[in-house]
Amino acid sequence: MKRFLTFKWILTLILIAITGYLYSRDGVITTSVVATALIFGLPLALAAMVGIMCERTGIVNIGIEGTLLFSSFIGFFVASTTNNGVFGIFSAILAGVVTGLFLAFMSISWKMDQIIAGTIINILATGLTSFLYKQGHTAPTTSPIDIPFFSNIPFFGQVLFMNGPLVYFGLVVIFALYVALYHTSWGLRSRAVGEHPGSADTAGVSVFRLRYLNVALAGAVGGLAGAYLSLELVGSWDRGFTAGKGFTALALMIFGRWNPMGALAAAMFFGLAQAITNQLMFADVAHIPEQFVNMLPYVLTIVVLAISAGKVRPPAAEGQQYEKEQA
Amino acid sequence: MSALLEITNVTKTFPGVVANENISISVSAGEIVALLGENGAGKSTLVKSVFGMVRPDSGEIRIKGELISPGDTSGAIARGVGMVHQHFQLVPVMTVTENIILGDEPKRGIFLNMKAARAEVLALSEKYGLEVDPDAFVEDLAVGTQQRIEILKALRKDVDLLILDEPTAVLTPQETDELLQVMRNLAASGVGVLFITHKLREVMAVADRVVVLRNGRVAGSTSPKETDEEGLAQLMVGRNVVLQVEKGDAKPEAATLVIRELHVNDDRKHLAVSGLNLEVRAGEIVGVAGVEGNGQRELVEAICGMRPRISGEVLVSGEATPDMHPHKVHSMGVSHIPEDREKHGLVSSYSIEDNLVLNQFDREPFAKSWIRNIGALEDNATRLVEEFDIRTPSIKTTASALSGGNKQKVVVARELSQDTRVVVAAQPTRGVDVGSIEFIHNQLIAARDAGAAVLLVSAELDEILSLADRVAVMFGGKIVAILDAKEAERGLVGRLMAGLSA
Numbered sequence: 066m067k068r069f070l071t072f073k074w075i076l077t078l079i080l081i082a083i084t085g086y087l088y089s090r091d092g093v094i095t096t097s098v099v100a101t102a103l104i105f106g107l108p109l110a111l112a113a114m115v116g117i118m119c120e121r122t123g124i125v126n127i128g129i130e131g132t133l134l135f136s137s138f139i140g141f142f143v144a145s146t147t148n149n150g151v152f153g154i155f156s157a158i159l160a161g162v163v164t165g166l167f168l169a170f171m172s173i174s175w176k177m178d179q180i181i182a183g184t185i186i187n188i189l190a191t192g193l194t195s196f197l198y199k200q201g202h203t204a205p206t207t208s209p210i211d212i213p214f215f216s217n218i219p220f221f222g223q224v225l226f227m228n229g230p231l232v233y234f235g236l237v238v239i240f241a242l243y244v245a246l247y248h249t250s251w252g253l254r255s256r257a258v259g260e261h262p263g264s265a266d267t268a269g270v271s272v273f274r275l276r277y278l279n280v281a282l283a284g285a286v287g288g289l290a291g292a293y294l295s296l297e298l299v300g301s302w303d304r305g306f307t308a309g310k311g312f313t314a315l316a317l318m319i320f321g322r323w324n325p326m327g328a329l330a331a332a333m334f335f336g337l338a339q340a341i342t343n344q345l346m347f348a349d350v351a352h353i354p355e356q357f358v359n360m361l362p363y364v365l366t367i368v369v370l371a372i373s374a375g376k377v378r379p380p381a382a383e384g385q386q387y388e389k390e391q392a
Numbered sequence: 393m394s395a396l397l398e399i400t401n402v403t404k405t406f407p408g409v410v411a412n413e414n415i416s417i418s419v420s421a422g423e424i425v426a427l428l429g430e431n432g433a434g435k436s437t438l439v440k441s442v443f444g445m446v447r448p449d450s451g452e453i454r455i456k457g458e459l460i461s462p463g464d465t466s467g468a469i470a471r472g473v474g475m476v477h478q479h480f481q482l483v484p485v486m487t488v489t490e491n492i493i494l495g496d497e498p499k500r501g502i503f504l505n506m507k508a509a510r511a512e513v514l515a516l517s518e519k520y521g522l523e524v525d526p527d528a529f530v531e532d533l534a535v536g537t538q539q540r541i542e543i544l545k546a547l548r549k550d551v552d553l554l555i556l557d558e559p560t561a562v563l564t565p566q567e568t569d570e571l572l573q574v575m576r577n578l579a580a581s582g583v584g585v586l587f588i589t590h591k592l593r594e595v596m597a598v599a600d601r602v603v604v605l606r607n608g609r610v611a612g613s614t615s616p617k618e619t620d621e622e623g624l625a626q627l628m629v630g631r632n633v634v635l636q637v638e639k640g641d642a643k644p645e646a647a648t649l650v651i652r653e654l655h656v657n658d659d660r661k662h663l664a665v666s667g668l669n670l671e672v673r674a675g676e677i678v679g680v681a682g683v684e685g686n687g688q689r690e691l692v693e694a695i696c697g698m699r700p701r702i703s704g705e706v707l708v709s710g711e712a713t714p715d716m717h718p719h720k721v722h723s724m725g726v727s728h729i730p731e732d733r734e735k736h737g738l739v740s741s742y743s744i745e746d747n748l749v750l751n752q753f754d755r756e757p758f759a760k761s762w763i764r765n766i767g768a769l770e771d772n773a774t775r776l777v778e779e780f781d782i783r784t785p786s787i788k789t790t791a792s793a794l795s796g797g798n799k800q801k802v803v804v805a806r807e808l809s810q811d812t813r814v815v816v817a818a819q820p821t822r823g824v825d826v827g828s829i830e831f832i833h834n835q836l837i838a839a840r841d842a843g844a845a846v847l848l849v850s851a852e853l854d855e856i857l858s859l860a861d862r863v864a865v866m867f868g869g870k871i872v873a874i875l876d877a878k879e880a881e882r883g884l885v886g887r888l889m890a891g892l893s894a
Contacts, residue, residue, distance in 0.1 A: 248504055250497040257483050257494050264481040267445065268495025268545075269466030381484070389445060389463075 073330075080334075088220060094348075098340045100224045104298060106336025107235050108133070111290035112314030113321065113328035114242055118283035119168075121246065121323060122276050123259040123382040125179040128168055128186030129287060130311025135190040136160040136291030138197070141302040144204035150296055153204060154231070157292035158285050164190070165284020169277045176386045187311075195304045206300040207231060231293040238286060243325040255279055259380035262387040272387045309363070316366040322377050331369070338365055395454075396421045396584040397442065397553050402451030404437055411437040412448065413608045419553065419584040424575060426595040427588045429605035430628055430825030432795045435588045436478060438605070439555045442586075443475045444468045455553065469495070474546030478557040478588075480538050482545075484531035488524050489513045492545050516544050520574065534685050535562040543574070553584045560594060561823070564683045565853050565886045572598045590628070590826065592621040593854070604628055629827050637830075639837045642861040644673035648845035649695075649726075649814045654704035656687070656694040664690040666869040668704070672814070672845040677836065679860025680849040680871075683889050687869040688849045689731060692818045695847070696728045697721040698736070708814055722751050725813035729803055729820045731849075737803040740792035744784055745773035747791050748806045780805035781831060797828030804832055808839050815839050815846045821855060833859060853885060867891045 087095040112129050119126035139160035144153025164186055171182035210233070212226040246252035254275060257265040262272045294310075295302045314328075317335065321327025342358050395418035404412040411434045419425045429435045440446040442453055444465035453460050455471045482491050489509050498508040513526040522540045530538060539559060546554060556575070560568045575585050575598055589595060595602055596616045604611045604627045612627045619627075626632055649672040658664035664687040672678045682688055693699035695706050697718040706713045713721045722728070730736035738747050749758050749769060757768040773787040782801045784794055791799060804820065817836060821829040836859060840846050850856050856863055863880040865873045865888040873888050887893075 244503075249502055250499065250504060253486075253490060253494060253497060253504060257486065257490075260485055261481070261483045263477075263479070264483050264491065264494060266465065267443070267475065267477060267481040269469045270495050271466075378485075 077330075080337075092220070094344065096220050096223050098344050099220075099337070100227075101340035101343065102333060102336035103224060104228065104232060104336070105339045106332040106334075107232055108290045108294050108298065109310055109314050109317055109335055110239055110329045110332035111235050111286055111293065112311055113317040113332055114239060114325060115283040115287040115290070116315050116318040117246075117321075117323055117325055117328060118242070118255075118279050118286065120318070120380055120383050121259045122255045122279040123262060123380060123385060123387070124168070124172055124276055124280050125183065125384040126168060126280070126283065127180055127183035127312075127315065128164065128190075129183075129314055130307060130309065131183075131186035131188075131190030132161050132164040132284060132287035133291045133294065133307040133311050134194055134305070135164055135186075136288040137295035137307065138190075138194040138291075138302055140288075140292040141202075141204050141295040142197070144296055145202045148205060150205040150207055153296050154207075154289075154292040157296070158288035161284040161286070161288020161291060162281050163284070164287065165281045166277075168284070169280040173273060173276050173280070179384050191305065198302070198304055203301070204296065207297045229293075229297040231289065231297045235289060235293060238289065239325055239329050242286075246325060256380070259382055262382050262385075266387070266389060272389075276387075313362055313366050316370050319377060319379075320369045320373050322373075323380065335362060335365060338362070395419060396423075396456060397586065398452075398454040398457075399438070399442065400452045400454070402438065402441060402448045402453065404434075404441060404446060404448045406437075410608045412441070415451070415605070415608075415610055417603050417610070419586050421552065421584050422579050422582045424579050424585040424587060424598055424600050426599035426602045427586060427605065428590065428592075428595055428602055428624060428628055429611075430590065430827065431797055431823060432825070433605040433628075434608040435605055436557055439475070439557055439586060439588060442468065443473060443555060466495075469549060472550065472552035473555065474549065474551035474553070475555040476539075476542045476546050476557065476559050478559075478561070480535075480542055482530045482538055482541060484529070486530060487526065488528050488530060488533075488541055489526040491530055491541060492516070492548060494545075496549070512548075513544070516548060520544065520547060522574070536564065536567045536683075539563060539567075539571075543571075547578075551583060553586065554578060555586045555588075557588045558590070559587070560589060560591060562684060562851065564851075564889060565882070566890060568594065592624050595624060596621060606630055625826055629825075631827075637833050637837070637858045639859075640841070642676040642840065644676040644861070645843070646674060647671040648674045648709055649847060650707040650710075651691075651695070652705050652707070654691070654694060654706065655702040656690040656699060657702060658687075658690055663702075664869055665694065668866075668870055670847075670864060670871055672847050674813070674843050674845050675840060676861040677840050677846040677848055677859055678862045678864055679856035680847065680864050680866050681853055681856045681885050681889055682851075682866035684851050686866050688866055689818070690869075691866070692728075692731065692816055692847075692849055695721075695816055696726060696730075719751070725811065727807035727810060727812040727815045727844075729800075729807050729815070729817040731818035731822070733799055733803050738791045738799060741790055743788045743790055744777070744782065744794075744802055745769050745787045747802050748773050748776055748809075750806065752810065776805040776809055779809075780835070795825075797824040800824050800832065801828060804835055808835055812839070812844050815844050816849075817846065818849045819851060820848070821850075821852070829855075853882065853889075856880075857882065857885070865889055 084099065112133060115129050116126055136157040140153040140157025143156035144150050168182055168186055171177045172179040207229045209227055209229050215226040216222040254265055254270050258272050258275050266272050317328050317331040320331040338361060342361055346358060397419040399415060399417045402412050402415045415438055427435045437446055441448045444463050444467060447462040455473060460467055492513050493509045498505045510526045517524050522544055524540055559571060563571060579585055599616055601615050603613045606628065651668055651670045654665055654668045655663060656665035668691060680688055690699060694701045697714065697716055701715050708724050708726060713724055749772060752758060758765055770787065777784060777787055780801050782805065783798050791802060820832050836846055848859055857880060861877050863875045863877060863885060864871045865885060867889060
């Protein structure tokens, strides 16, 4: 535990040092790369929050990919037909809640295997969105908001304070989730349910209700991530365009040890890797075939999982049905 | 005076089993009622109904005259019911404080107020004289301490009725005595106590009234003044039970199991067995007495090849046994009745006939080269089920369908039916009912009389004292004393177990 902690800090320091050095060499490019890292990393971070909220209460959610795909589609579809971005965002969040409730229904009420339940969501989302999708539509997208004063700070201003509204909102959600998980009774109860549901149940906490609540809330966060993808980051929608982000998020969640801050850091690292490769391609520095570049996130996922294998401990009751009555 | 707790005609069935049938019991304020019964008699189900963990099919449960709705745990808590659960309901990765406040957390605004929580835990611990470290993580604590946390958790709200479900199963004699004293103090302050156990000594020591359950029904109600341990046992089992083990004198021969300077680590890589020496002779039972967590489990696993030895050796009939090779150790004539039968003794989803040959399925007569001989398997199972009185619908039934006592009989049958030179029995009667205990004890004595060296590890001091020919007291990873059965007196052994010098 201690060793891992120092490893984390050393890594952080190295990253800061490298960024500082690069900034001194070329401020404009470095700033834009780091800013891109944030906007690439954010959907992964939000998607990892979905996993954290579910697994901390003991529900495995491998349907995050499906949630992202479905909610980004619904968000885009509604924004496009009503020509109203705000409607789109709320519909996306609602769509996320629907997938969350569906997962909760299958895995808590029907006591289905949670892996299968998640897979069903993924397949359903892929099929449904591909079927309903029609090419050639456009939708209004959000535009960046500069935060007065803060946006003038060199480097940090452009990275943190000149973003679209959903970036700010997403970051707030992540920090709020972190505080809630460790400093509120909701968080204490959620973690207890994920580790040892009996302990919560015998203390008068309804395992059933709390699991439902958290999986649904997680769906809302997933919907936010979906809205961000189609209405802010990309500004359009295409079949299968979430490209495995939901699965990468699961790896980030594990690497971040089911801690929102850890997962956020891991997502930012991923975002940075992607931003750097983009920059290298754009500047024509590296002549790497595109396929290899596109592989990068997945290769990193494998590396990350290999590094953290055996070092992390998932919530103990993860994936298990809770049976209140036992003989 | 109206009763504190009134259970009227409660019936509860699980698929295929009637756990409770028309049970009526009452508990008054300031009264200690012991609920006694064999495993599977329905004791836990009944108290879980009171605490809202189980919904009875029919019947009424009233607390202070108020009807409680079935399955409403928070309602039961709100009406002043506290419960100490048989399987600890604690989150291992959380602190003592977090565990105790769970469900009703002190808050400041929307945030947890951990300072207030910590102070509350300290005050609670002070009030009841149960010492705990509020900042310790539960997983790092010994079972006795975890038990204290469970009790504090139950007592946190001013309870009127305290339910304890087999609270003494994991405690040392001293800890048990302390707990019994806590129960007396609570009763004296007006709390009603409903106390589940199958240890007769405790019932005699503390109960005002005893209700005995058998097969889901009330078999009788009595009080320690009106009866004795034999009478209670008879009521529990429904027939005469010989509590005192009858055995002839041991005729020990040469040392069969020799352990020299054994060092073994526990799961957390701390030294659990440190330089242990012990000899068990053919034809004797050596009982290892000790508070749980003093290296007994590691000792047993190292002998049987299930845990790496750091140094030292284990000899069987003069021959060194291999490290980390359970199958070879077994084939050298070492039988093992493991502490955790669900994990190491049985494959729950396998049939009884398969479980009975788990460590010899690949040998004659159960297999010829790589083809199994189903006929031999069935003959073996039929014979053992008969011989060891395993109560099962059929030899094809899966082990998971059996009761605890019968599961243990399957393990005992498998291990003792083979030609064995050494028997290592770890907690052989844990969670097993009185009738089966009697049977298993007799089987161990039979193995001894047939010339096996028996090493018995048990947390039940009574079991050690009644079975062992010699008592080895284990403390801090070492054998601190070896006593002859005649000189091993309860108080003395208890003091040695606690690490005090005799």
